[in-house]
Amino acid sequence: MDITFDRGDQSQPRGHAILYYRSGGNILATYVVVLPLKVDFTKYIPPVLASQVKMAGMEEFSAFAIPPVPEEVQSYDYLERLTELRGDDLVFGGEVRENDFLEAAQMVNDAVQVYSQHYQRGMEAPAKEGVLGPAPAEPSVNEIIFSLTSTRDNLGELSKLLGKLQFAVEMKDPRLMQEAEAEIGTLARYLPDNFWIPRLIEVAKQSLGQGSKLARLYLERCYKLADEDYQGVKAIEQAIKEFQDAAG
Numbered sequence: 737m738d739i740t741f742d743r744g745d746q747s748q749p750r751g752h753a754i755l756y757y758r759s760g761g762n763i764l765a766t767y768v769v770v771l772p773l774k775v776d777f778t779k780y781i782p783p784v785l786a787s788q789v790k791m792a793g794m795e796e797f798s799a800f801a802i803p804p805v806p807e808e809v810q811s812y813d814y815l816e817r818l819t820e821l822r823g824d825d826l827v828f829g830g831e832v833r834e835n836d837f838l839e840a841a842q843m844v845n846d847a848v849q850v851y852s853q854h855y856q857r858g859m860e861a862p863a864k865e866g867v868l869g870p871a872p873a874e875p876s877v878n879e880i881i882f883s884l885t886s887t888r889d890n891l892g893e894l895s896k897l898l899g900k901l902q903f904a905v906e907m908k909d910p911r912l913m914q915e916a917e918a919e920i921g922t923l924a925r926y927l928p929d930n931f932w933i934p935r936l937i938e939v940a941k942q943s944l945g946q947g948s949k950l951a952r953l954y955l956e957r958c959y960k961l962a963d964e965d966y967q968g969v970k971a972i973e974q975a976i977k978e979f980q981d982a983a984g
Contacts, residue, residue: 737830740827741828742816743820743825744825744827745858748858749858750823750824752824752825753824754815754818754819755847756815757831758830758831762834763815764807764808764832766806767824768800770798770799770855773798804844805844806844814966817930820929827847830843878919890927891927894955894958895955897919897923901913905940920936936954939951957969
């Protein structure tokens with residue numbers, strides 16, 4: 737069997753994915769994880785059971801799906817938003833009969849193995865090709881902080897930096913404006929792409945009247961995404977659209 741990547745790169749899987757199936761008009765999903773390290777489960781079970789585990793081929797357990805049988809979710813759009821927020825792959829496993837438990841479990845198991853194989857090939861490819869990129873630059877203090885703090889804490893820092901950027905715009909200070917924009921750009925690397933930080937920067941650089949109001953809407957949208965409040969996200973996106981339409 738094969739699987740289809742709706743989101744993500746089949747040649748370089750992330751190692752964690754939402755795997756979904758269609759059953760009539762319903763969407764069923766499970767979560768797949770490929771462990772970065774192999775685990776020998778015989779170390780953690782009683783010796784009397786170790787031989788049985790080896791016979792079952794489970795001594796090196798490295799990929800699994802939870803739950804083992806896909807469960808119904810509210811919609812495909814929900815899965816798309818969830819994978820964007822979390823940075824997961826979104827993978828389609830095909831059609832499944834919802835009332836056939838054993839068939840569904842087998843299809844998930846097969847898909848997990850295929851996904852794991854894609855992941856292993858992706859991990860091995862650079863070593864086989866001998867591709868060596870340039871040495872990475874040393875991270876700045878801010879980058880280290882951003883990488884260690886939560887999304888909400890980083891959004892708090894983003895709010896401060898937006899205030900700094902808007903102050904620079906008001907004072908017509910190009911040096912301060914460039915500095916604030918660079919700091920926001922650094923922070924953006926530690927926030928999901930669907931937070932739309934480049935758009936937020938652009939509206940924040942506009943005149944303080946409309947630009948300030950629109951920037952607040954974009955920032956509020958980030959908080960809604962962080963809280964997984966997708967209804968709130970839709971409402972804010974509609975408000976942004978109406979605001980932009982009114983502004984011409």
